[in-house]
Amino acid sequence: MRAKVSAFMAAGLLCLTIAPRTHAEADSVFAKANAEYAAGHFREAITDYESLVKAHQWSTSLFYDLGNAYFRVGDLGRAILNYERALALDPSQPEAQANLRLVRDQARALELAKSWPEEHLAFLTSNQYAWAAAAAFWCAACMICAFYFARRGSVVWIFTLLLLSAICVGSAFAVYAFENGSTGRDLAIVTGKKIQARLATADNAGAVLVLPPGSEVKILSTRGNWTYAALPNELRGWIPAESAERVRL
């Protein structure tokens, strides 16, 4: 028992020691990449930014700057991908929003149609809805508990309980809709050029839609080197798996 406690404490200390060092290293790599970008060495900057991505040192600024670097080298698809990643981490980042809009226009990228909940419940993020659902749940649970002991209720009491239940269920539904919607976990961005969605997993199969770089697709399934995806304009088709990358890593 004592040995276990010791091991646990050692691991904790190790984490506390390593984490700042890792963050310090990430800081220096990030600063170096920014300097290369400022010097116009965009490809070197991309290499450094990507090294941070591979090291799981993710941040909104990192993906935003990486998107800018890709834009500078003319890779609009990956620029859009990284702006989307920045917004996935912080949906309110204004610079990423502005640049994404600009690059999307230039790339003529196609966007997935938003579902009704995504369109009308977008005033909170998925995470905020998750917290709201949890808070409403616990408030409702406390009210039920208090009701149990008080053994008397009123119309206001019942109305409040119903309201909290509705908030809980509605928020959970919003979380589900967001996670499975066009901006959810299966959102991917087309990074390849001259990509055509096809009816079957063959290069000579009939074309469904031409996807400009940066277009949004929703990955439905994968078979070998092909991915079956929901496409803009309410279409579906197969695209080469390497031609699109998921936004969420």
Place this chain on the structure above:
Amino acid sequence: MEIPMFRRVLFVALIAIAGMPCARADSPAVTAVLTSSEAEVDQPVQLQIKVTGGSGATPPSDIAVDGLDIRYSGSSQEFRLNGLNASSSVVYNYTVLPLKAGTFTIPPQVVHAAGGLLRTPALTLNVAPNDGAAAGSRRGANALDERKMVFAELVIPRTSAYVGEIVPAEIRLGFNTRVRARLADGPNLIGQGFTTQRMPQPQQSIETIDGRAYQVVTFKTAIAAARSGKFEIGPVEAKAIVQVPRRSGSRTRSPFDIFGMDDPFSDPFFNDPFAGLAEQREIKIQSQPVTLEVKPLPPNAPPGFSGAVGIFNLTTDVKPKTAQIGDPLTATASISGRGNFDRVTAPIMESDRGWHTYPPSSTFKPDDDIGISGTKSFELVLTPNERKDAVPPLIFTYFDPLKEKYVTLKGDKLPVVVEGGAAPAVTPAFASSSVPTTPVAAGPTPESQAQDILYQVTDHENWGQTFAPIFMCPVFWTAQAVPLLGLIGFFGWKSRQRRLENREAQKRATWEHETSELQKKLRRADESPDRYFAEALRLVQLKTALARKVEPNTVDAESAVAAFQLSGEKRDRVRELFRRSDELRYSGGQDGDGMVAEETRHEVLELIDSLS
């Protein structure tokens, strides 16, 4: 008198019974006759195969003779009682339609009857060419020539057209008003290398052609050639069911009735009363084909030409007239006129620089039944990427077959006011303060230099962010432990409180019960003084405990006095009660004869009752 009569009847009956087996024992026989051995082309005659004495005969289902169209038309059964001899026969009827002139032999036909095979004799039919006038005179007023019953006509007003050009066409089907006819199939326009527009509901009219009245059904359509060359359009084919009057000669006399003794019940009318008045016939109607020469479109078509051929007009509009950069505008283009609207595509912008266009939507409103004239409207959603004062003109190109050249329609410049919103174009590319900024080195840049992205962000915060949604992070579920523990604590505290309250209530109930019992005991006069005073003391303690919510055993004289705020005499009496009880309990002293005096008991009870 009666006996000879009876004998006569008996005799006839015996003869009949004796003759019946003879009739039944007749061997089956078959004969075949034509109603006429002479006919003309398209003049039908009847073939009748008569099977006598054979029950369950199977007639030939298909009689094939080159030049004759022979079709089974029904059967009739015949019973004959000839004296004492009864016989039955079945006549199978066939309609023989000569298709060409010549001498034809209908070969012997095999009939299965009574378990055996019977053969009909071979029949000869001489068919003469059809002479209209002669036939008309021979058939009489009710007989109609099939060629005069119906006709089909394909009317194409043009002899030449361009590839893709819409050419109107009219299909006319005429039915002689003297026959009842209905269209069974079609009309179908036969041919290759052209497309046909859908045919709306036909128009019907009565027309007189060559002195005959026809009900004319007119189908309107249009054709468009898919390639150049000389085409044969048509023929138009259709099938119709017509009812023609049955010829009078075929009813008058059966060919088997050689002695002219035909009975009226052998008439086919009794098999099918309506068929006896008219006969139905399916006929094929065919028109003459029409030749159309299709010319190719001139080479060097302008860019944007999508194959539209015809005469068109273009009108454009845009809404709203004022917008911010990035806001959508809807440009409407209406192309009206006459031509192949299926090849009319959305007009293109003269210059899309600074605009982001989305795929257009279209609606078509036809002005006619076949959809070759009308208005096709397109809606193009545009978003300006920069400040603009007008939407560039929309351009539509088509080929005019009358002018025989390509025509490019250019809409007006549509004035709008697009004002800068976020206007990222004017933001410098490098506006970071923490990193020294240098001009962007020459290198591959996106096509649009007019707009640029925003600056780098050099501030870094919270490395190690995750894409996982919050509900998949441990911190979320750890946070749920706080309200959970709080809820559990609250629940436990309330439960314990309730339990304690329950215990207190039980204790009070016990005390109240004991108080009640003691009050009853004290009213009785059978207690010894020590017990009486002990019970009186207990009663005071219980009353004090109930009043003050304390343990009865802890109550002494002073606390009882304080509990009921007694003063004066009552206070002294309570103290005396406690004193006497202690004295009796500890000293064992007796009072009187061992019973409590009535006066004392009364005083004690009065004191106890006053404690409230």
